[in-house]
Amino acid sequence: MIEIRWHGRGGQGSFTVARLLGASAALYEDKYALSFPSFGPERRGAPVLGFTKIHEKKINDRSEVKTCDYVVLLDETLINENVVKGLKENGTIIINSKNPGRYDILKGFNVVAIDATSIALDILKRPITNTAMLGALIAVSDVVKLESAVKGIESEMKKSIVNKNIEVLKKAYETVKGVK
Amino acid sequence: MSNNKCFVSGDEAVALGARLARPNVISAYPITPQTIVVERLSEFVEDGSLEAEFMHVESEHSAMSAAMGVSSVGARAFTATSSQGLLHMSEGLHYASGARFPIVMMNANRALAVPWSIYGDQSDSMSQLNSGWIQVYVEDAQEALDMTIQAYKIAEDENVLTPFMVNLDGFILTHTYELLNVPNQEKVDEFLPKYETENKMDLENPKSLCFSSTPLDNLEFKYQQHMAMINSKEVIEKVDKDYGDKFGRYYGGLIEEYKCDDASVLLVTVGSVTGTARVVVDNMRSEGIKVGLVKLRYMRPFPEEKIIELSKNVDKIGVIDKNISHGYEGTVFTHINSALSKMNNSPKTINFIGGMGGRDISKEDIKDIFKSLLKTTNEDKEKTVQFIGMGCEIDE
Numbered sequence: 044m045i046e047i048r049w050h051g052r053g054g055q056g057s058f059t060v061a062r063l064l065g066a067s068a069a070l071y072e073d074k075y076a077l078s079f080p081s082f083g084p085e086r087r088g089a090p091v092l093g094f095t096k097i098h099e100k101k102i103n104d105r106s107e108v109k110t111c112d113y114v115v116l117l118d119e120t121l122i123n124e125n126v127v128k129g130l131k132e133n134g135t136i137i138i139n140s141k142n143p144g145r146y147d148i149l150k151g152f153n154v155v156a157i158d159a160t161s162i163a164l165d166i167l168k169r170p171i172t173n174t175a176m177l178g179a180l181i182a183v184s185d186v187v188k189l190e191s192a193v194k195g196i197e198s199e200m201k202k203s204i205v206n207k208n209i210e211v212l213k214k215a216y217e218t219v220k221g222v223k
Numbered sequence: 224m225s226n227n228k229c230f231v232s233g234d235e236a237v238a239l240g241a242r243l244a245r246p247n248v249i250s251a252y253p254i255t256p257q258t259i260v261v262e263r264l265s266e267f268v269e270d271g272s273l274e275a276e277f278m279h280v281e282s283e284h285s286a287m288s289a290a291m292g293v294s295s296v297g298a299r300a301f302t303a304t305s306s307q308g309l310l311h312m313s314e315g316l317h318y319a320s321g322a323r324f325p326i327v328m329m330n331a332n333r334a335l336a337v338p339w340s341i342y343g344d345q346s347d348s349m350s351q352l353n354s355g356w357i358q359v360y361v362e363d364a365q366e367a368l369d370m371t372i373q374a375y376k377i378a379e380d381e382n383v384l385t386p387f388m389v390n391l392d393g394f395i396l397t398h399t400y401e402l403l404n405v406p407n408q409e410k411v412d413e414f415l416p417k418y419e420t421e422n423k424m425d426l427e428n429p430k431s432l433c434f435s436s437t438p439l440d441n442l443e444f445k446y447q448q449h450m451a452m453i454n455s456k457e458v459i460e461k462v463d464k465d466y467g468d469k470f471g472r473y474y475g476g477l478i479e480e481y482k483c484d485d486a487s488v489l490l491v492t493v494g495s496v497t498g499t500a501r502v503v504v505d506n507m508r509s510e511g512i513k514v515g516l517v518k519l520r521y522m523r524p525f526p527e528e529k530i531i532e533l534s535k536n537v538d539k540i541g542v543i544d545k546n547i548s549h550g551y552e553g554t555v556f557t558h559i560n561s562a563l564s565k566m567n568n569s570p571k572t573i574n575f576i577g578g579m580g581g582r583d584i585s586k587e588d589i590k591d592i593f594k595s596l597l598k599t600t601n602e603d604k605e606k607t608v609q610f611i612g613m614g615c616e617i618d619e
Contacts, residue, residue: 083581105399
């Protein structure tokens with residue numbers, strides 16, 4: 044089972060991307076997935092978590108997620124000790140940042156950084172970085188194939204924003220692949 | 224959406240199930256964590272994919288009253304609620320079951336105030352067991368959709384005519400997105416034809432509904448209502464089989480046994496915690512420890528006979544309750560013990576209260592429950608009601 048924890052702020056789409064990834068795996072790769080937000084009230088700007096679990100078999104375990112293989116940070120202002128909590132050995136943190144080296148908390152972890160905000164501003168004209176961070180995650184992992192994520196965006200997002208988000212996804216994917 | 228598969232939340236699964244059942248009227252008042260059910264159904268009515276009247280009522284009491292009005296003319300009614308909303312309906316719940324109106328309602332299981340909490344537990348529906356409604360508890364989104372359809376089939380059976388409550392754990396099920404197979408509308412129509420009943424207001428055949436009674440006849444009406452609930456046991460088993468034959472998914476009817484053969488210790492669970500317990504049972508079995516799981520699907524009618532049958536070769540039974548009757552024990556535990564009192568040499572039972580107000584029940588918690596059951600002996604004076612996952616020392 045692969046577990047992904049998304050950190051963002053209300054309104055940045057961190058739960059939407061948890062759901063997009065789950066849909067991509069479940070609908071286009073014959074896998075099973077669960078996607079859920081941190082339970083409770085939702086407020087714009089407040090820190091929120093999203094979770095995606097992906098597995099070859101049906102996922103029965105409904106208890107709280109305590110560990111994860113990947114942590115994805117949509118917003119670097121959320122950095123604190125909770126970000127690395129529960130990260131498995133060999134786990135990876137993917138952070139939206141131009142300068143991840145300045146965060147001591149991340150020292151000793153596998154860190155992949157991408158300037159997702161610039162990609163989002165360039166293509167979407169808004170600092171909504173969820174699909175960029177999905178592209179980055181797919182570039183460093185094999186949680187789903189890029190084509191599956193494209194199909195996931197096509198089926199789950201509003202028609203009017205599908206094309207731009209696929210562009211963002213691919214741009215982020217290529218950016219991270221190029222760096223590696 | 225690809226083919227007939229989609230990736231949706233438990234709330235959305237209920238809305239899709241309700242749409243397939245073709246209710247004539249939906250009367251509902253939104254409340255967390257049920258809100259998305261109401262939102263989706265109102266969108267379906269708006270976009271024309273569901274031909275129904277959507278009534279925006281001013282309270283849950285009105286939602287239930289309207290549903291009774293709908294059912295009283297022989298039409299199909301759907302509503303949904305949660306927690307304080309269910310309690311606000313309480314008067315109507317008894318009214319609807321006494322009037323024998325086969326209304327179907329989704330309830331998102333949520334804690335009751337005070338302390339006020341939007342998080343999940345089963346205090347709300349467990350407090351309404353005497354309201355005369357059938358109560359099923361589901362484990363995932365697929366079962367939520369399937370039971371929303373089966374609910375009408377069971378409730379509208381002429382030997383049952385009893386309202387039906389489909390319970391989903393708040394957030395854990397209502398707000399988790401997962402893979403869902405959506406049945407084909409034509410097949411659902413074959414399975415669940417239009418509701419036809421004699422129990423309605425009819426200009427051609429006038430009769431009295433929601434009548435009053437005197438001491439001379441009240442008991443007889445209540446006896447009939449009691450027998451209808453008992454009759455529903457057979458109907459539930461038959462509908463589970465028929466649904467499985469048609470759509471390929473069987474749930475076991477009143478209960479599901481999971482690895483109970485040769486188990487000396489059983490754990491009884493209700494709702495979504497069953498899934499987590501399955502994982503623990505699998506892990507313990509792989510270590511050679513013979514433990515089993517009973518997924519108690521229905522609280523009304525209560526599957527007493529099945530519980531007795533399963534308990535014959537068992538030493539100990541643990542019961543998880545996500546509710547408590549303060550000063551006594553969990554409601555499920557009381558029911559299990561009542562059933563076991565009707566057998567000779569009944570197993571030792573221990574109650575585990577947990578998961579209240581959204582508290583997690585972890586795999587470790589469930590493993591500890593099994594360990595505690597395995598080591599206890601009949602002579603042990605161990606507390607029969609234990610609290611799991613407590614954040615403080617308790618002095619009892």
